[in-house]
Amino acid sequence: MAERIVLRGRSELLKPVITELLAMHQLIDNRDVGQIIGRVVASDEKIRAKPMPLMMTIQWSSIAEPPFNKAKTEASYDIPDVKRSALDWEKIKQVAGGANGYMWGRFRATAQLSNQRQMQVYGATGEEAEERLLAMATLSEATIETLTTAEEKKVGRRAKHKKLYKETTRVYPAYVSFLHQEKLLGENDAGVATLQGIYAKSDAKLPLWTSTKPYDFEARIQEMLRVRGSV
Numbered sequence: 101m102a103e104r105i106v107l108r109g110r111s112e113l114l115k116p117v118i119t120e121l122l123a124m125h126q127l128i129d130n131r132d133v134g135q136i137i138g139r140v141v142a143s144d145e146k147i148r149a150k151p152m153p154l155m156m157t158i159q160w161s162s163i164a165e166p167p168f169n170k171a172k173t174e175a176s177y178d179i180p181d182v183k184r185s186a187l188d189w190e191k192i193k194q195v196a197g198g199a200n201g202y203m204w205g206r207f208r209a210t211a212q213l214s215n216q217r218q219m220q221v222y223g224a225t226g227e228e229a230e231e232r233l234l235a236m237a238t239l240s241e242a243t244i245e246t247l248t249t250a251e252e253k254k255v256g257r258r259a260k261h262k263k264l265y266k267e268t269t270r271v272y273p274a275y276v277s278f279l280h281q282e283k284l285l286g287e288n289d290a291g292v293a294t295l296q297g298i299y300a301k302s303d304a305k306l307p308l309w310t311s312t313k314p315y316d317f318e319a320r321i322q323e324m325l326r327v328r329g330s331v
Contacts, residue, residue: 153180153217153281154181154325155178155179155279156178156179156182156186156192156239156276157177157178157179157276157279158176158195158196158275158276159175159176159274159275160174160176160201160204160271160273161173162269162272163272164272165272168274173267174274177220177221177236179219179236180215181217181241182240183241186240189276189308189313189314190313192308195235195239196276197272200270201272201273202223202231202270202271203224203225203228204222204223204224204266204270204271205223205225205228205266206251206253206265207224207229208220208249208250208251209229209230209232209233209248210248213242213243213245215242219233219237220233224268233247252265252266273308273309274308275306276305276308277303277304277305277306278303278305279302280302280324280325302326304324306320
């Protein structure tokens with residue numbers, strides 16, 4: 101018996117729905133849906149709890165101190181799987197370029213990491229972007245597997261729209277923020293984690309623009325790292 105699905109509405113709204121329906125039809129065509137969503141996980145496929153990575157984000161601004169909302173240029177880049185030993189304010193500020201920051205611009209350095217994640221940093225030159233990325237990568241547990249540098253040319257849309265082109269600008273460290281995630285999974289009688297898990301998240305945002313370390317830096321870090329609950 102032929103199947104028929106009737107959709108009504110504006111074409112721009114229906115296009116993504118049609119794509120989703122076709123994909124779902126291909127997935128379950130001539131199959132018992134229970135084969136897909138009702139399969140019992142084998143004993144050797146049980147998932148054990150594993151902490152999510154600690155991520156650091158450094159933010160820069162073309163203004164050296166607040167109010168940063170007047171800045172013409174802002175940039176922020178992530179460092180995944182941060183080392184616990186790297187949670188040091190002076191070390192982080194140095195990696196961010198120190199009090200004088202660094203020259204930001206149209207060259208993008210991209211690193212593929214050993215943890216299957218990626219880091220990217222823009223700089224005024226290829227060397228500047230690479231230098232900043234390599235410095236930031238020293239704070240990660242992961243190692244760099246490949247490093248590629250590319251230039252965003254001022255042609256096409258970038259030539260027509262000023263906001264799309266990255267003019268060479270000195271940027272200064274503004275803030276550092278952290279995101280700590282832990283996967284909190286339930287356990288069965290054998291102590292093996294089950295799939296009914298939740299994520300506990302905590303974060304912290306601290307100034308880098310100051311000349312000295314914030315007085316509550318260590319306390320805020322410890323609060324962020326504290327386990328938020330259990331299942």
